Amino acid sequence: MKAKVVAKDSILNHISAQFTNLNVEAFTNYIRGDFNLLQLKPLHIDSKLKAKINLADIQSIYPIDSVQLKGDLDVNLNVKGILDRKAKKYPAAQSDLVLKNASVVHLKYPKIPLDSIQIQASISNPNGSAKGLAIRFNPIQFILAGSPFKLSGSVNDLNQIHYDIKTHGDINLANLSKLFPIKGVTMSGTISTDLVMKGSKSDLDKRNFKNIKNGGQLVAKNLKFGAKIFPETFQIQRGTFKFYQDRLYFDDFYAAYGKSDLALSGYIHNFLHYLYNRHYLKESKQTLASEFTLKSNLIYADEFMEMLAIYTDYKYRNEMEAAPVVIDSITPQIKEQVKANNSKGVIWIPKTADLVITAQVKKMQFEAYKVENFSGKLIAKNRKLAINKAQLDMAGSNLAMDFTYMATQRKLAHITAQIEAENFDIQRAYKEVPIFAEMVSMAQDAYGTASLNYFIEGALNQNLDLDLKSISGGGVLTLEDIKFKNFKLLNQVSKSAKAKDLENAPFNQIPIKTTIKDNVITILPTTMKMAGFRGKLEGQVTLDAHLNLGFRLGLPPFGLINVPMKITGTADDFKIKVGKYKEDGAFASESELKSDLEQEKMRTHTDSVFKTVKTDSLQVKQMP
Numbered sequence: 001m002k003a004k005v006v007a008k009d010s011i012l013n014h015i016s017a018q019f020t021n022l023n024v025e026a027f028t029n030y031i032r033g034d035f036n037l038l039q040l041k042p043l044h045i046d047s048k049l050k051a052k053i054n055l056a057d058i059q060s061i062y063p064i065d066s067v068q069l070k071g072d073l074d075v076n077l078n079v080k081g082i083l084d085r086k087a088k089k090y091p092a093a094q095s096d097l098v099l100k101n102a103s104v105v106h107l108k109y110p111k112i113p114l115d116s117i118q119i120q121a122s123i124s125n126p127n128g129s130a131k132g133l134a135i136r137f138n139p140i141q142f143i144l145a146g147s148p149f150k151l152s153g154s155v156n157d158l159n160q161i162h163y164d165i166k167t168h169g170d171i172n173l174a175n176l177s178k179l180f181p182i183k184g185v186t187m188s189g190t191i192s193t194d195l196v197m198k199g200s201k202s203d204l205d206k207r208n209f210k211n212i213k214n215g216g217q218l219v220a221k222n223l224k225f226g227a228k229i230f231p232e233t234f235q236i237q238r239g240t241f242k243f244y245q246d247r248l249y250f251d252d253f254y255a256a257y258g259k260s261d262l263a264l265s266g267y268i269h270n271f272l273h274y275l276y277n278r279h280y281l282k283e284s285k286q287t288l289a290s291e292f293t294l295k296s297n298l299i300y301a302d303e304f305m306e307m308l309a310i311y312t313d314y315k316y317r318n319e320m321e322a323a324p325v326v327i328d329s330i331t332p333q334i335k336e337q338v339k340a341n342n343s344k345g346v347i348w349i350p351k352t353a354d355l356v357i358t359a360q361v362k363k364m365q366f367e368a369y370k371v372e373n374f375s376g377k378l379i380a381k382n383r384k385l386a387i388n389k390a391q392l393d394m395a396g397s398n399l400a401m402d403f404t405y406m407a408t409q410r411k412l413a414h415i416t417a418q419i420e421a422e423n424f425d426i427q428r429a430y431k432e433v434p435i436f437a438e439m440v441s442m443a444q445d446a447y448g449t450a451s452l453n454y455f456i457e458g459a460l461n462q463n464l465d466l467d468l469k470s471i472s473g474g475g476v477l478t479l480e481d482i483k484f485k486n487f488k489l490l491n492q493v494s495k496s497a498k499a500k501d502l503e504n505a506p507f508n509q510i511p512i513k514t515t516i517k518d519n520v521i522t523i524l525p526t527t528m529k530m531a532g533f534r535g536k537l538e539g540q541v542t543l544d545a546h547l548n549l550g551f552r553l554g555l556p557p558f559g560l561i562n563v564p565m566k567i568t569g570t571a572d573d574f575k576i577k578v579g580k581y582k583e584d585g586a587f588a589s590e591s592e593l594k595s596d597l598e599q600e601k602m603r604t605h606t607d608s609v610f611k612t613v614k615t616d617s618l619q620v621k622q623m624p
Contacts, residue, residue: 013041022049026061029053033077042084045091051075055102071102071117081128090158092128097121104179112175116143130158145175149193161201161276167193173223189223189236195243204246204273214243214272231306232258239264246270250292258303266292266357274352287354287381294359301366305464308347345462346413348383349406355380368434370394376401383407395432397424411462416455423449423480438468439521440477441545441571445487448506451478456516468543474515482507489567489574496576497553497563505530512537519543532556539581545571550581 004018019035033049055069074097081091103115121137139152149169156162174188199212223236239253248271253264268274269289357378364371376390387403400420407413429436429450430443437443443450454475459467483506484490494502513524525538534554541547549567566579 013039015040027054027057029057029061042082042087042089044082046080047077049075049077051077066107068105068107069103072098072100073102074098088130090125090128090130090133093123093125093133095123106179109175109178112145112178114142114144114179116141116148118142131160133158141169144179145172147172147190153197157200159201163200164198165195166197167195169193184228186226187224190221191223192219192221193217197243199272201273201276204270204276207246209245212245214245217242229307230257232303246273259298259300260303261297262299263295264292266290287352289354291356292358294357294361296359296361297363299361299364301364345410346407346460346464347405348410349380349385351383353380353383364392368432370432395424395428397421397429405460413460413464414457415460415466416457418455420453422451424451426450426482435466438543439471439516441541442484442487442489445484445490446479446482447485448482449480450482451480452476469519471543472517474513477512477514479507479510479512482510489571492574492576493551493553493565493567496565497555499533499553499555501531502533502553505533523549539567540583547571547574548581548583 001022002018002020006016008014008016015037016039017035017037022031022033022035024031029052031049031051031053034047035049036046038044038046051073052075053073055071055073058064058069076094076096078094079091080093082089083091097119098121099117099119102117102119103113104117105113105115118139118141119137120139121135123133123135125133134154134156136154137152138154139150141148141150141152143149147170149167149171151165151167153163153165155165170190170192172190177185177187193216195216195218197214197216199214203209203211218241220236220239220241222238225234235256237254237256239255240251242249242251247267247269249267250264253262255262255264267290269291271288274286274288355378359374359376359378361374362372364374372393374390374392376392377388379386379388383406385405387401390401390403392399392401398421402416402418404416405413406415426443426446426448430440430446431437452475454473454477456471456473458472459470461467483504491503494500507528507530510526510528512526515522515524519542521541521543523537523539523541525536528535528537533556536552536554537549539547539549539551541549547567547569551565551567553563553565555561555563564578564580566577566581567574568577569575
């Protein structure tokens with residue numbers, strides 16, 4: 001044997017090695033032939049090797065304390081060329097592997113034998129092309145602790161991917177993970193398969209479903225997964241996955257994560273098409289189109305947030321930054337970074353998502369918000385999440401809501417919400433809905449029922465908190481049947497006007513129209529009747545409780561005598577003077593996040609215009 005190893009520089013990928021006339025023998029076992037590694041990456045190899053090994057003899061040649069091996073292995077390896085998937089280069093090959101009557105017994109788990117292993121596989125590629133590559137396995141089969149499993153079939157032509165695959169059998173994941181552990185991952189449960197899959201990528205692309213023979217099912221029972229990306233254990237009590245043409249169906253699927261439970265049914269439209277085009281051929285425009293119905297007794301959203309933050313941070317880096325991130329190696333680091341304040345980010349909707357979920361949830365909780373009887377449609381597409389025509393109960397009242405969410409930067413997201421609620425208990429809303437308490441501070445001293453029809457939009461920061469200064473919008477808050485108790489402002493107004501009865505006056509059917517922008521709620525002129533009094537309210541209130549209000553009180557009878565008042569200061573320390581209201585432009589306080597959001601909208605709009613501008617005399621080149 002002649003051996004030669006060359007390292008022409010310090011870069012490991014440039015190493016080369018040559019072994020000619022290789023002849024290694026031990027007992028009746030041997031490895032013979034030539035092995036020539038021209039480059040490590042991309043792999044460039046020229047080798048002809050034959051091997052015949054009795055696995056039981058390995059322990060006599062090289063002691064292995066933890067595993068007992070048996071079986072006869074025959075290998076015929078003939079490979080020449082470059083393997084570079086990105087460049088779609090493949091070596092010429094004619095190789096065979098046969099393993100007969102093999103078994104693996106881990107001495108730590110003697111009651112979990114992997115035996116009756118039979119493998120007959122071959123790889124051929126006469127001309128060294130993606131089209132000429134053919135992989136056959138007839139079969140791969142084994143018995144794991146009494147449970148048999150068999151896989152057979154072939155894959156040909158990596159351009160059009162002709163496949164013909166059959167699987168049948170059961171796998172106990174707890175047993176499998178003990179024999180072949182994955183660092184940082186725990187799993188248990190059983191998977192039973194009975195699948196037949198036959199077709200090609202070209203037929204999937206052309207939707208020639210008569211040529212696609214995908215069928216059978218995969219059944220999961222009592223699956224439990226633990227991993228660094230999951231703060232809680234993910235469980236699948238049961239679930240059936242069925243394949244038909246280009247669809248993967250979810251049937252009788254019940255899962256749990258922490259305190260939350262999920263029942264799913266539906267399908268992924270283009271599972272194989274997506275898998276081939278995006279993950280194998282790396283075509284980035286492919287999306288995963290899915291439609292599901294979801295039912296749940298409880299979704300505790302806080303449990304999902306850390307997992308989503310870790311996952312979307314990884315997706316953001318891969319999609320938006322130059323250097324891709326390998327999630328298996330980076331997950332622990334990402335997890336620690338996401339926990340650090342300066343590394344938190346908003347939830348990033350993957351560009352591959354094309355998802356529709358029709359949901360019914362009995363109870364849902366996110367931070368201080370408690371929701372019951374939620375029903376609505378969730379749509380994730382084009383990096384945007386929308387909730388359409390949702391109905392839900394909050395603070396004892398039914399709400400109708402439309403909502404959108406879109407991350408625009410790693411630490412910035414834009415939301416919109418249209419909310420309608422009728423005859424809700426204003427005290428419960430103040431105590432149970434934090435954003436209502438922030439925006440309608442006078443509700444602290446109000447008792448009775450009110451209605452709301454309001455639209456807002458704004459920015460979420462990296463902690464997914466709504467930046468109040470970024471909110472803009474408008475709508476109507478109607479005081480249906482309200483009385484105030486110990487409302488300092490109303491009491492002071494009644495005292496200033498010498499109208500004691502005003503303190504206990506009911507406010508009925510009074511619509512208060514407002515707009516909000518730059519931290520200022522502007523109250524449009526609102527007329528009202530209260531127990532013989534007449535009133536007209538207008539002015540400005542900031543979200544940090546500064547006041548600039550005008551109130552004209554008409555005294556009984558018929559409001560013929562008017563007392564104009566100007567109210568300034570804060571909700572806790574205000575002054576009332578006789579005089580007319582005047583708008584104060586200095587009240588406005590623009591959010592820094594809102595400014596970032598406007599710049600992002602402008603940048604996106606400019607990019608869009610730049611890509612599409614065309615005239616008869618000018619062609620503008622598209623940005624890459």
